[in-house]
Amino acid sequence: MKFQGKSVRKYTGGRLIRQRGKKKYELGGEQANTHLGEPIRKTVKTLGGKLKVRLLRAQTAVVTDPATKTSKTVKIETVTGNPANTHYVRRNIVTKGSIIKTEIGSARVTNRPGQEGSINAVLIPGTA
Template identity: 50%
Template sequence: MRDQGRSTRKRTGGRLRPNHKKKKHELGGEPTETRVGEHKLKRVDKRGNTEKVRAIETDTASVAVDGEVVAADIENVAENGSNPNYARRNIITQGAVIETSEGRARVTSRPGQDGQINAVLVDEA
């Protein structure tokens, strides 16, 4: 199955054959499954002479509480809509609900892409 690029079907339903294979920059990478644990970052080169900072493990989150941002300790992952197994394995992705020292919070950032966890409080402790 192709995730990106041109459709494999015409508007009439006929088949479109691929005119080339994917180039190196068109290939996707392995997902960074950020886990709850001691803070660990990884720098990855990307196109355009820049780099991404991936969070491999982390134990703190910036949680927005009543208009102020508080650094909270992450206890565990309560639920993860993208994959139920992620909650069992304590993997944090965008949209995951985490239990923190401030209460339950929903993750709004992409820790595997930008290396930090920003969250908004859902339930207070």
């Protein structure tokens, strides 16, 4: 059995028996699975009354060029690589670490779009 949060085993290897079920606030949230399209954002309430902005769809990214140290908002053409899951490339899902093809070249996503509500990326040298 796999639980979210606390380990199922003690440090000795013995099994831990849960004393109670999960509380509502301990359950994991729904995946954002940010993909390409007309921008759609969803606001989610979190613990402590804070808000998270989930980016469900996006078509632009803020790309920084490390050589000139300038940032520019550019259109995303497609997702070309994703170390989190190879199937995400086919579905054009953007996560942290994804390689995206933009108008000015390929870039690596440096933030978590499903948690922050925007896509920030760094231009990969020699791909323009």
